[in-house]
Amino acid sequence: MTEEFGGSNIQVVCRFRPLNTLEKQMGGGEVVDFDGKTCKLNNKNGKHDFTFDHIFKSGSKQGDLFNVVGKPVVEDIFKGYNGTVFVYGQTGSGKSYTMMGPNEDHKGYCTDSNLKGLIPRMIEEIFDRVENSDPDIEFTIQISYIEIYLEKIRDLLDPHHQDLKIKEDRESGRGVYIKGATEEYVTSVEEVYNLLKVGAGNRVVSSTRMNDESSRSHSIFIITIGQKHLVNLDSKTGKLFLVDLAGSEKVKKTGASGQTLEEAKNINKSLSALGMVINALTDGVSKFVPYRDSKLTRLLQDSLGGNSRTTLIINCSMSSYNEDETLSTLRFGFRAKNIKNKPKVNRELSAKELQKLLDKAKEEIRELKEYTNGIEEELKIYKKGGIKTEIKIQDPTETTSKESDAKEADLKRQELEEKLNELLPTLSKYREKCVLLEKELVEEKQFRNRIMDENIQLKDEINQAKEEGAQSLEDIHILKEQLKEKSDYLATAESYRNDLEKIIQLKTNECQEVKDSMKEERRKLEYVVKEKDSEVEEHKKQMEHYCRQLNESKIQLLTLQSKQDDPDLELVMNFIDKKFKKITKTAKKESDRDRLRKRRESFLTLRKIKTDLKNIQEEMDESDDDSDDDGDETGDTDFNEAEFMLPSPPQEVVLQIPPTPTAIDDSDYFTEPVVTNEEAPSSVFTQVPESERLSEALERIRELEVTNKNLKSERDNLLEDLSNRVDKVIELEVQLDEITDKYNTLSNQNIIKKYSRKIEWLERNLEQVTVNLSQVHNENSEIIMKLSLAEKKIRMKEERLTELNNIIVEQTRKAKKEADMFVEERSKLNDTINTLKRELDILKHTKIVTVPPPQIEIENTSSKVRRPLRGGGSKPKKTEEDEYFSSPGSTAELDVELDSSGSSASKYATIRKPSTASTHRRSTFSLKELFFGKSKSENINLDAQNVDLDDK
Numbered sequence: 001m002t003e004e005f006g007g008s009n010i011q012v013v014c015r016f017r018p019l020n021t022l023e024k025q026m027g028g029g030e031v032v033d034f035d036g037k038t039c040k041l042n043n044k045n046g047k048h049d050f051t052f053d054h055i056f057k058s059g060s061k062q063g064d065l066f067n068v069v070g071k072p073v074v075e076d077i078f079k080g081y082n083g084t085v086f087v088y089g090q091t092g093s094g095k096s097y098t099m100m101g102p103n104e105d106h107k108g109y110c111t112d113s114n115l116k117g118l119i120p121r122m123i124e125e126i127f128d129r130v131e132n133s134d135p136d137i138e139f140t141i142q143i144s145y146i147e148i149y150l151e152k153i154r155d156l157l158d159p160h161h162q163d164l165k166i167k168e169d170r171e172s173g174r175g176v177y178i179k180g181a182t183e184e185y186v187t188s189v190e191e192v193y194n195l196l197k198v199g200a201g202n203r204v205v206s207s208t209r210m211n212d213e214s215s216r217s218h219s220i221f222i223i224t225i226g227q228k229h230l231v232n233l234d235s236k237t238g239k240l241f242l243v244d245l246a247g248s249e250k251v252k253k254t255g256a257s258g259q260t261l262e263e264a265k266n267i268n269k270s271l272s273a274l275g276m277v278i279n280a281l282t283d284g285v286s287k288f289v290p291y292r293d294s295k296l297t298r299l300l301q302d303s304l305g306g307n308s309r310t311t312l313i314i315n316c317s318m319s320s321y322n323e324d325e326t327l328s329t330l331r332f333g334f335r336a337k338n339i340k341n342k343p344k345v346n347r348e349l350s351a352k353e354l355q356k357l358l359d360k361a362k363e364e365i366r367e368l369k370e371y372t373n374g375i376e377e378e379l380k381i382y383k384k385g386g387i388k389t390e391i392k393i394q395d396p397t398e399t400t401s402k403e404s405d406a407k408e409a410d411l412k413r414q415e416l417e418e419k420l421n422e423l424l425p426t427l428s429k430y431r432e433k434c435v436l437l438e439k440e441l442v443e444e445k446q447f448r449n450r451i452m453d454e455n456i457q458l459k460d461e462i463n464q465a466k467e468e469g470a471q472s473l474e475d476i477h478i479l480k481e482q483l484k485e486k487s488d489y490l491a492t493a494e495s496y497r498n499d500l501e502k503i504i505q506l507k508t509n510e511c512q513e514v515k516d517s518m519k520e521e522r523r524k525l526e527y528v529v530k531e532k533d534s535e536v537e538e539h540k541k542q543m544e545h546y547c548r549q550l551n552e553s554k555i556q557l558l559t560l561q562s563k564q565d566d567p568d569l570e571l572v573m574n575f576i577d578k579k580f581k582k583i584t585k586t587a588k589k590e591s592d593r594d595r596l597r598k599r600r601e602s603f604l605t606l607r608k609i610k611t612d613l614k615n616i617q618e619e620m621d622e623s624d625d626d627s628d629d630d631g632d633e634t635g636d637t638d639f640n641e642a643e644f645m646l647p648s649p650p651q652e653v654v655l656q657i658p659p660t661p662t663a664i665d666d667s668d669y670f671t672e673p674v675v676t677n678e679e680a681p682s683s684v685f686t687q688v689p690e691s692e693r694l695s696e697a698l699e700r701i702r703e704l705e706v707t708n709k710n711l712k713s714e715r716d717n718l719l720e721d722l723s724n725r726v727d728k729v730i731e732l733e734v735q736l737d738e739i740t741d742k743y744n745t746l747s748n749q750n751i752i753k754k755y756s757r758k759i760e761w762l763e764r765n766l767e768q769v770t771v772n773l774s775q776v777h778n779e780n781s782e783i784i785m786k787l788s789l790a791e792k793k794i795r796m797k798e799e800r801l802t803e804l805n806n807i808i809v810e811q812t813r814k815a816k817k818e819a820d821m822f823v824e825e826r827s828k829l830n831d832t833i834n835t836l837k838r839e840l841d842i843l844k845h846t847k848i849v850t851v852p853p854p855q856i857e858i859e860n861t862s863s864k865v866r867r868p869l870r871g872g873g874s875k876p877k878k879t880e881e882d883e884y885f886s887s888p889g890s891t892a893e894l895d896v897e898l899d900s901s902g903s904s905a906s907k908y909a910t911i912r913k914p915s916t917a918s919t920h921r922r923s924t925f926s927l928k929e930l931f932f933g934k935s936k937s938e939n940i941n942l943d944a945q946n947v948d949l950d951d952k
């Protein structure tokens with residue numbers, strides 16, 4: 001059974017050690033002042049005050065520390081509490097010195113009465129207390145000694161155990177323990193010292209710049225003290241953890257490297273885990289304490305915030321050389337002060353205790369029954385009228401006759417029988433009750449176990465749910481971050497798209513502008529073309545005029561021909577006419593679309609005609625030359641020139657065909673004047689003398705030729721300008737197409753595709769994230785619901801548990817009451833039996849008992865076997881009787897004195913050895929043991945012939 005008391009804070013004491021050689025060498029002074037329980041550290045950053053439960057200045061004695069810290073802890077352990085003393089501080093600050101004392105002869109402990117540390121003093125105190133305890137209390141003392149080195153638990157009492165595991169057993173009240181660790185039973189201080197020596201030999205210690213013998217591991221010395229009151233069977237257990245932590249160290253200062261560096265890393269890691277546990281226990285916010293982060297914290301779980309009375313000793317240096325470390329140590333201790341523990345007295349569970357009580361009661365009933373049966377049997381013998389041969393019945397009066405004695409005996413027998421008959425149902429009633437109680441207890445225990453299992457399961461569920469919740473929250477957080485990232489990305493993409501759209505718009509505007517400008521250009525061009533057309537028209541008219549004149553000249557030529565009968569000239573004229581007609585025809589057929597091409601073709605045709613004409617001219621010239629040679633014609637060079645120039649006008653006319661076919665009817669144009677000109681000659685030839693007209697015509701032809709040339713060049717210019725403009729238009733159109741293409745390409749190009757893909761992907765992701773988010777929200781709310789449900793369940797279970805506890809308490813109370821009643825009844829029964837016995841005694845004579853030697857428990861020298869100690873003496877000592885009985889085969893004739901006064905009468909018998917008959921010594925055998933208990937278990941037989949029971 002565990003008795004809980006109000007929570008108590010961890011006690012924190014602070015110890016300073018004197019400056020060491022290194023600190024003196026470094027030349028720094030002392031930086032700590034004291035004011036009662038407050039120490040003040042003055043460093044470069046100012047003053048820091050820390051108040052503790054006790055402060056031990058540098059000159060403090062080991063004994064003072066024991067009186068303040070050690071003694072009360074030992075007292076607590078004997079009360080059944082768990083206790084812990086642990087020392088914390090930087091390397092070389094005096095932790096091992098405080099715990100063990102100086103390790104001068106490398107034994108692992110110190111026995112110097114002034115210098116020995118807490119552990120030796122506490123061990124001695126424990127054995128002193130056992131020595132001075134109630135002799136009815138049986139003690140067991142067990143020792144374990146382990147170290148945590150490089151995050152592995154090593155058994156210092158058995159180095160074969162290298163990596164022990166930590167286990168927890170709340171149900172049995174054992175709490176956190178190390179599975180497989182050696183637990184040696186000890187019965188003396190010397191035995192413990194031996195173990196300390198063994199342990200110290202197995203510990204890992206190295207030399208560093210800060211400490212010649214630096215502990216490289218956390219050592220834990222565990223003392224378990226069990227107590228059992230042999231009379232009331234009350235039992236309790238106290239466990240004491242004495243922890244010497246490895247020192248925190250600055251690698252730079254200690255000069256750790258290689259293995260020591262690895263050790264330093266592990267030491268600092270586990271110490272920081274210890275710091276985290278203390279933070280979580282004291283910050284008032286943390287719901288979770290990370291005990292499982294290191295072996296050290298896991299092992300100290302009960303000592304920090306659990307079932308233990310804990311004292312923390314912080315060891316510091318006063319030197320300015322170590323002021324930073326001292327400050328951090330003081331802060332650590334100051335924080336630890338706020339840890340609240342819940343120490344409980346570790347008593348046997350009520351169920352067990354009750355079970356034992358019940359067993360005891362059952363045993364007593366059985367014994368009583370046997371005893372009554374014995375009496376019954378004796379009575380039967382009397383009833384038969386005989387006297388048991390072994391029993392000499394002493395007649396106290398010597399005056400009553402045998403007959404009256406028999407009658408009286410008969411009556412007594414009847415009375416006894418009646419009383420026995422009355423007693424038997426009571427006994428069976430008790431037996432039944434015991435069975436019932438036993439059953440109830442088993443059921444109750446099972447129920448309680450079930451509830452506890454359920455509770456643990458629920459707690460696990462809650463923890464899981466909490467973990468899941470935390471995970472979900474984390475997921476939500478991650479998703480939110482992703483969402484944010486994606487939204488940012490989306491926004492960037494959006495802005496990029498907007499920029500692109502703007503660029504496209506700009507380009508489109510530019511295109512539009514170019515189109516507009518082109519349109520404008522076209523319009524201008526059309527205007528110019530129109531102008532040029534009108535100019536051409538003008539020229540055409542002029543040409544008409546010239547043509548007419550040409551026709552006139554032609555007519556004149558014809559006339560001349562008729563006069564000269566020149567067949568070649570006629571041929572030329574015909575040819576020209578033909579060509580004119582042909583060209584007119586061709587021009588008429590030209591469509592608007594192919595105009596330009598046709599023009600060029602016409603131009604080529606005309607050029608061909610011109611070449612033909614030139615050829616004809618040349619032929620004519622040749623013929624002229626021939627005629628000249630013949631001497632037929634003289635001084636007709638003008639005519640020849642005119643002849644030579646003749647083809648030009650039609651060529652120009654053709655070239656100047658207006659752009660719209662409807663505008664000019666070429667056939668009309670060419671036929672009409674001819675008709676007019678055909679009519680004209682009569683008048684012309686009649687008015688002007690022929691040679692004048694001819695020269696005039698030639699003059700005009702020349703003029704025409706010049707004009708033609710001008711017109712030609714102008715036309716060429718115009719054509720060139722036109723083609724330039726057309727080219728420009730084409731170029732612009734090509735540009736426009738290019739821009740459009742570019743735009744299309746751009747919109748189709750990878751960037752846009754990529755971005756649109758990305759945008760799509762982001763949108764999809766966004767959707768997914770939203771879905772996930774809502775899912776997570778749902779899950780979260782589900783978890784919260786589950787959590788609240790589970791909490792509700794736990795609350796209900798807890799309520800149920802309290803209810804059950806109350807029931808158990810009630811049941812225990814009832815059982816106790818019943819047990820009391822039973823004891824009362826039993827004493828009544830005893831009284832009755834005593835009365836019966838007394839009555840029977842009248843009939844009895846003194847008996848001699850031959851007691852064979854009781855089997856004395858042989859002391860087992862193996863310390864792993866339970867070795868109890870009795871209060872008042874270090875272990876159950878052999879009494880004179882024990883020694884006597886222990887000699888094999890010896891028998892003793894003992895006088896057994898029965899003390900009839902009070903209830904103890906049934907309990908003790910005085911045994912007298914024949915040789916020392918005068919000395920009456922009280923043995924530890926109870927009457928019950930003597931007659932019933934030991935008679936079975938320890939072979940003590942009643943021999944009526946050898947036992948003398950006197951009247952007392």
Ligand SMILES: Nc1ncnc2c1ncn2[C@@H]1O[C@H](COP(=O)(O)OP(=O)(O)OP(=O)(O)O)[C@@H](O)[C@H]1O
Binds near residue numbers: 020090094102
């Ligand atoms: N209060 C003290 N008075 C005198 N000497 C002391 C005191 N405390 C410590 N010392 C001496 O200081 C040295 C270092 O002490 P100790 O080995 O106990 O340090 P530690 O904190 O256990 O170091 P580590 O963590 O490295 O094991 C030892 O030589 C020890 O004797």
